[in-house]
Structures are given as structure tokens and as C-alpha cells.
Amino acid sequence: MASPDRPQQPDARRTAAAAAAAAAGEGAVAAPLPAGSTSPALLPPTERFAARTAGMTASEIRALFAVASRPEVVSLAGGMPNLAALPLQSLASEVAELVDVDGMTALQYGSAQGVPQLREQICEVMREEGIEGDPNDVVVTVGSQMALDLLTRIFIDPGDVVLAEGPSYVGALGSFAAYQAQVVHVAMDEHGLVPDLLHDALESLSRRGITPKFLYTIPNFHNPAGVTLAHERRPQILDLCRRYGVMVIEDNPYGMLGFTGEVHPALRSFDPDVIYLGSFSKTFASGLRVGWALVPPLVRDRLVLAAESATLCPPSFTQMLVSRYLSHHDWRSQIKTFSENYRERRDAMLAALETYLPEGCSWTVPDGGFFVWLTVPAGVDTKAMLPRAVTARVAYASGTGFYADGFGSRQLRLSFCFPTPERITEGVRRLAAVLEAELDV
Numbered sequence: 001m002a003s004p005d006r007p008q009q010p011d012a013r014r015t016a017a018a019a020a021a022a023a024a025g026e027g028a029v030a031a032p033l034p035a036g037s038t039s040p041a042l043l044p045p046t047e048r049f050a051a052r053t054a055g056m057t058a059s060e061i062r063a064l065f066a067v068a069s070r071p072e073v074v075s076l077a078g079g080m081p082n083l084a085a086l087p088l089q090s091l092a093s094e095v096a097e098l099v100d101v102d103g104m105t106a107l108q109y110g111s112a113q114g115v116p117q118l119r120e121q122i123c124e125v126m127r128e129e130g131i132e133g134d135p136n137d138v139v140v141t142v143g144s145q146m147a148l149d150l151l152t153r154i155f156i157d158p159g160d161v162v163l164a165e166g167p168s169y170v171g172a173l174g175s176f177a178a179y180q181a182q183v184v185h186v187a188m189d190e191h192g193l194v195p196d197l198l199h200d201a202l203e204s205l206s207r208r209g210i211t212p213k214f215l216y217t218i219p220n221f222h223n224p225a226g227v228t229l230a231h232e233r234r235p236q237i238l239d240l241c242r243r244y245g246v247m248v249i250e251d252n253p254y255g256m257l258g259f260t261g262e263v264h265p266a267l268r269s270f271d272p273d274v275i276y277l278g279s280f281s282k283t284f285a286s287g288l289r290v291g292w293a294l295v296p297p298l299v300r301d302r303l304v305l306a307a308e309s310a311t312l313c314p315p316s317f318t319q320m321l322v323s324r325y326l327s328h329h330d331w332r333s334q335i336k337t338f339s340e341n342y343r344e345r346r347d348a349m350l351a352a353l354e355t356y357l358p359e360g361c362s363w364t365v366p367d368g369g370f371f372v373w374l375t376v377p378a379g380v381d382t383k384a385m386l387p388r389a390v391t392a393r394v395a396y397a398s399g400t401g402f403y404a405d406g407f408g409s410r411q412l413r414l415s416f417c418f419p420t421p422e423r424i425t426e427g428v429r430r431l432a433a434v435l436e437a438e439l440d441v
């Protein structure tokens with residue numbers, strides 16, 4: 001933590017001195033030694049990072065963020081929730097009241113497992129998807145991303161195999177890479193993960209004496225594929241995992257953002273051993289960073305220890321704000337409003353794809369969530385095309401970022417969650433023109 005009476009770090013001083021010298025046109029200068037030091041630097045010239053950090057790569061989406069967020073660019077790249085429908089005025093009153101009434105608790109450290117009242121309310125939220133959870137088995141995390149990272153930390157030794165859909169969520173792949181897991185992808189079709197292909201993967205690993213640590217799966221409104229796992233496949237997938245001794249991590253941040261009113265039963269509703277991840281990022285506000293894991297007691301104790309070592313406890317303030325929101329607001333109808341907004345945007349995107357895209361393209365038709373997954377004709381490389389798309393003022397997320405093995409060069413993800421329907425239409429029109437140009441070459 002920065003502190004006014006703490007001496008500046010030597011490398012920061014050196015950087016400042018070098019920058020000042022460069023600004024004055026002096027070229028390279030010897031860095032001043034920190035007082036009392038016989039060595040020129042605390043950070044030695046050889047790289048001292050842990051070997052596991054070699055697997056950490058910048059997300060292409062984040063790398064693109066600065067360009068893609070220029071106003072003239074229609075960004076279909078990021079998956080930012082559209083918060084326009086949030087009742088900001090009444091949330092402002094909740095914040096004020098939280099400080100007024102519960103400030104001494106809300107501004108204090110809390111339990112590493114999360115605020116007890118919120119954990120009870122989370123169980124009420126999960127009941128909407130058929131899950132009967134015990135508040136004692138809920139661990140509140142800083143977004144479900146943190147739950148993913150901590151679960152990977154407690155389960156993965158370097159080289160362990162993890163099964164994940166192909167494509168899969170880029171943030172999960174980042175955590176798996178950071179802990180040196182080997183990801184084996186299992187393909188999906190328009191009905192989600194294909195049980196026969198999961199069986200093939202399990203069987204071929206088993207023949208090599210490998211038991212994957214877990215299957216990481218996003219059954220509903222998949223990020224990035226946009227598809228939903230068919231109901232009849234859900235028990236089949238669990239049966240296969242049980243048979244081969246593989247744990248299941250079900251990640252479900254979009255489950256309540258369906259467009260048809262149909263409720264998709266969570267995998268966790270079939271089996272209490274499934275590890276379930278949920279989040280308020282898409283159903284309320286992503287900036288509050290409140291997510292959770294519902295885990296069997298055996299996992300819970302280690303997960304809480306890991307959470308404690310990562311953050312001591314999740315923020316009391318945002319947890320208590322979410323709790324007040326759930327108590328005082330009609331959150332079910334708020335989620336409905338969000339879903340209606342997303343549905344309108346999904347419709348605009350599908351109509352534009354149909355109207356503008358050249359022959360040979362195909363795409364998924366999502367019934368909820370934020371994303372369409374697009375496959376382009378052979379010969380087009382979506383990663384190589386991206387700078388040309390940005391020049392044409394449209395951005396997307398190229399497919400290779402969603403695979404751990406370099407696959408996906410003919411795929412890309414389009415997000416319809418954030419821009420207006422008009423901007424989405426214009427963005428797809430621009431993308432179609434870029435694709436036409438690629439195909440003409």
C-alpha cells in the first residue's frame with residue numbers, strides 16, 4: 001500500500017529519473033542507487049516471475065478495449081451488461097440508508113464466507129432454477145470470476161487435465177492457464193455439450209490413465225457460443241462424469257436472462273455434489289463484484305480458506321447493498337426488464353446477420369444471454385481480420401481466444417448486450433462489408 005512516509009521504490013525512482021533524463025534529451029543515465037544499497041536494483045535483470053505466470057496471456061478483448069471503446073467504433077466485442085434499466089435513484093437512497101443505518105458493519109471487515117443474510121437470499125435466488133441450497137454451503141466471492149480462480153487454485157496441480165466446452169469462457173481459461181492446467185475441449189452443437197463427445201474424451205483420457213479433475217461447463221446461454229444445453233442431456237452428462245470420477249463445475253451467470261420464459265434446470269438441481277457458480281453481475285450490477293459458489297461442505301472449508309488468503313473477506317459494503325436490493329426491490333421484475341432489453345438486441349442482431357452476411361457464414365441463435373457465435377467461410381482468419389474490422393469501425397472478439405489450443409480461427413463472438421439495436425444493425429452491416437472484402441481477395 002502506498003504510504004506518504006514510505007520511501008519511493010528504487011525501480012520507481014529509476015524510472016522517474018530515466019523519464020526525466022529522456023524528457024531533457026539526455027539519453028541514458030546511470031540510475032541513482034537507493035540509499036545504503038550496494039546493488040543497483042531490487043528487481044534483477046533475470047526474470048524472477050514464477051514459472052506458472054508464463055501461461056498468463058492478455059485477453060484479446062482487453063487488449064482491444066481502448067480501440068473498441070472509441071465512440072465511432074461499434075463494439076460487438078465486450079460483454080458489458082447494459083445497466084440502463086437500473087433504478088439509479090432508488091439505489092442511491094439504498095446506499096445512503098446503508099451508510100446511515102448499517103454503516104459500522106457495512107464499512108467493516110466481515111466473514112470470509114460472506115454476509116449470512118445475503119447467503120440466505122442467494123439460496124432464494126437459486127431456488128428459481130430448481131436448486132435447494134443451504135446458506136452454510138454458499139461462499140460469496142468477488143464476482144464468480146474469483147470463485148473460478150479459487151476453485152482452480154484448490155483443485156489444480158500443474159499438468160492436471162480440465163475438461164471444458166470448446167469454445168469456453170475466456171476468464172475461466174485464464175484461471176486454468178494461471179494454475180497450469182491442461183484444458184481438453186469437448187465440442188458442442190446447437191444443443192450444447194454433446195454427451196457422446198464427452199464420453200469419447202473421457203474414454204480416451206482414461207485409456208491413457210488420466211482422470212480429469214473437473215468438467216467446467218456453462219449450460220445456459222453459453223459464453224461465447226450462445227447455445228443452451230438440452231434438458232435431456234443434463235442427467236446424461238452428470239452420469240458420465242460420475243462414471244469416470246470427474247467433478248462438475250457449473251457456471252451459470254446468464255441462466256435467468258432467458259428470452260422465452262422457459263426455466264432451465266440447473267445441473268446442481270440434479271446432484272448436490274455439483275459445484276455451482278452464480279453472480280449478480282448480469283442480474284443486478286457487475287461493478288458491485290458480488291458472485292458466489294454453492295459447494296459441498298468438504299469443498300467449502302478449503303474454498304473459504306483460499307478466499308481468506310486471497311482477500312480476507314469479500315467487501316461487506318457491496319454484499320449488504322445487494323442484500324438490501326433483494327429485500328426492497330422487485331428483483332424478479334428487474335431481471336425481466338433486463339431480459340426484454342437483451343431480447344430486443346438479440347432480435348436486431350439476428351435480423352442484421354440474416355440481411356447482410358455473405359453466403360457461407362453460419363451462427364448460433366441464442367435464447368438468452370449476451371452472445372452469438374459466428375462461423376465464417378474457409379479462408380477467413382478472424383484474428384487477422386480484426387484490425388481491418390476496427391478500421392472499418394466495428395469490433396468483435398476473435399474465436400481463438402476462447403480455446404486453449406489455438407482452434408477457433410474461423411469463429412468469432414458477437415455481443416449484442418450493450419449497443420442499441422440501431423448500432424447493432426450498423427455494426428453487423430460493417431462487419432459484413434469487411435467479410436465481403438476478405439472473400440474478394
Ligand code: PMP
Nearest residue numbers: 143144145169223251279281291
Ligand atoms: N462466467 C462466465 C461464463 C462469464 O461470462 C463471466 C463474466 N463475463 C463470469 C463467469 C464472471 O462474472 P463475474 O465475475 O462478473 O461474476
